[in-house]
Amino acid sequence: MNCNEEDDDEEESEEVWNQGCTKMEDMTSPLVKCEEEYPRYTDDHPMDIRAINTTTLDDELDSPSDIIPTNSDNSLAHCAGGRSAMGAGGKSFANLGFRLRERKLLIEKKRWIVDLEVGLALIGILIMVVDTELYFQSYYTIDSLPSQWLKLMVSISTVVLLFVVCMYYMVDMQLRMVELGLRSWRLAVSKGFVLKLLIEILICCVHPLPIHIGTLELKAPEKATRASHIVEDPLAAVLSILMFMRLYLIARFMVVHSNVLIDSAVQSLGTLSRVNINAQFVFRALMSTCPGGVLGIIMVSVFLIGSWTMRACETHSAPGSDTHTISQAMWLTAVTFLTLGYGDLTPSSRCGRFIAIWTGLMGVGITALCVAVLARKLEQTRPEKYVHTFLRRMRLDQRHKNAASDVLKQALMIWRLKRAGLPESNAQIMHHRRKLIDATAIMRSAKEVSSMVRENTVGIIEVANSVNEIYNLVKSIKDEQRVIQTRLSSLEVHIMGVNKQLQINKS
Numbered sequence: 001m002n003c004n005e006e007d008d009d010e011e012e013s014e015e016v017w018n019q020g021c022t023k024m025e026d027m028t029s030p031l032v033k034c035e036e037e038y039p040r041y042t043d044d045h046p047m048d049i050r051a052i053n054t055t056t057l058d059d060e061l062d063s064p065s066d067i068i069p070t071n072s073d074n075s076l077a078h079c080a081g082g083r084s085a086m087g088a089g090g091k092s093f094a095n096l097g098f099r100l101r102e103r104k105l106l107i108e109k110k111r112w113i114v115d116l117e118v119g120l121a122l123i124g125i126l127i128m129v130v131d132t133e134l135y136f137q138s139y140y141t142i143d144s145l146p147s148q149w150l151k152l153m154v155s156i157s158t159v160v161l162l163f164v165v166c167m168y169y170m171v172d173m174q175l176r177m178v179e180l181g182l183r184s185w186r187l188a189v190s191k192g193f194v195l196k197l198l199i200e201i202l203i204c205c206v207h208p209l210p211i212h213i214g215t216l217e218l219k220a221p222e223k224a225t226r227a228s229h230i231v232e233d234p235l236a237a238v239l240s241i242l243m244f245m246r247l248y249l250i251a252r253f254m255v256v257h258s259n260v261l262i263d264s265a266v267q268s269l270g271t272l273s274r275v276n277i278n279a280q281f282v283f284r285a286l287m288s289t290c291p292g293g294v295l296g297i298i299m300v301s302v303f304l305i306g307s308w309t310m311r312a313c314e315t316h317s318a319p320g321s322d323t324h325t326i327s328q329a330m331w332l333t334a335v336t337f338l339t340l341g342y343g344d345l346t347p348s349s350r351c352g353r354f355i356a357i358w359t360g361l362m363g364v365g366i367t368a369l370c371v372a373v374l375a376r377k378l379e380q381t382r383p384e385k386y387v388h389t390f391l392r393r394m395r396l397d398q399r400h401k402n403a404a405s406d407v408l409k410q411a412l413m414i415w416r417l418k419r420a421g422l423p424e425s426n427a428q429i430m431h432h433r434r435k436l437i438d439a440t441a442i443m444r445s446a447k448e449v450s451s452m453v454r455e456n457t458v459g460i461i462e463v464a465n466s467v468n469e470i471y472n473l474v475k476s477i478k479d480e481q482r483v484i485q486t487r488l489s490s491l492e493v494h495i496m497g498v499n500k501q502l503q504i505n506k507s
Helices: 003-037 054-059 070-080 082-136 145-180 191-204 234-256 264-272 279-289 291-317 326-337 350-378 382-419 427-456 460-506
Strands: 215-219 228-232
Touching: 082 145, 082 234, 082 291, 145 191, 191 234, 234 279, 234 291, 234 350, 279 291, 291 326, 291 350, 326 350, 382 427
Parallel strands: none
Antiparallel strands: 215 228
């Protein structure tokens, strides 16, 4: 090998090296541009994009800091080119796995928080009821030390409940960030989200205060024995009754403990179908599966809560009235709930009247639900309807045939009597003529009812089957027409060929 050949080889290798460097610069320039647009790999780990090792991405994707969110994957893949797009696809797959795992953990945490919410709400309501009943039974006064301690326990449970409510909304925000692939919590928080949080805090913070505010002198109603009544701490009475608003947490408890929320397939179907899996969806699902149990629980809950609140209102405001005992309050609540209104007992206080109105509205609504459930339970299923309709049509057809035979028989009897020379006014002829008219009416009635039954049996499934049959018939006709048209075209080609051949033979 001479020197010229060595120089040529060195020049070729240098050109190859320069081309390789140019390609590397072209490949890295989009990454540098992406680094300028996305300077941080995550919020917590400022990592250089060019320092990422593909082996690390493939083997060590176990934490949120190793995963680029979905919103950044597409942009990074768009900037990086073909090979980077493949890496972004792998990272998206790993991101999906992390999101599903994180979603499951957050749902478990959400369920635990809701259990704690319901437990704290029920404990606070129970302590409040015990304190109120002890005061009603005159075991102590409202400003005594045991009463203040019980109210202090209610306040402590309320403070813890408010903290747990804030935890619930924080977990809900994290769950929304995981489901939507968001990086900032500000994107997951909306005005409706904040409004719901404030409303729940306002509802859950209602409780009787552990301090004695004052007294209020009220005029006794007409049925009372005393001229006036002094209400000790009237604000505590109102706040005690309003504490029952915390029972809305039971609906949330039903949602988080339903199989619908846990099942990922149902969540995916709900997302694709744009169906929100919430308390309303779970209530409808329970009403379709076990309506009797759901309505029974609602009725018992409304009855017990309405009875106790009625008794509390009447005892605080008008202790001399007829409804200050629990038995009388239960009777008044039952009569109002069933919308009977005998009038033997009536609430004397404004609070009691408000509770009576609320009880009556709940009774009307639950009665409507009971009627709807009974109507659905009493309705025949489709197979039962088919069998019943078939038997009814058989009976109507038999009735029509019997009536037709009676028409022929009576007509023959009238013809025979007339042939015997009896006049039209004869009693036998008139008797058979009345039977002929009755048989004709029965025959027409059976025919009309049979046609109505036949029309009522046509439902959505029958219409769909008829449409499918018509579609298949039209399709078969079109196929036959296409075959006929093809044959006619081929026959036309053959005829043209025969005509050409005949012209050639003549010439």
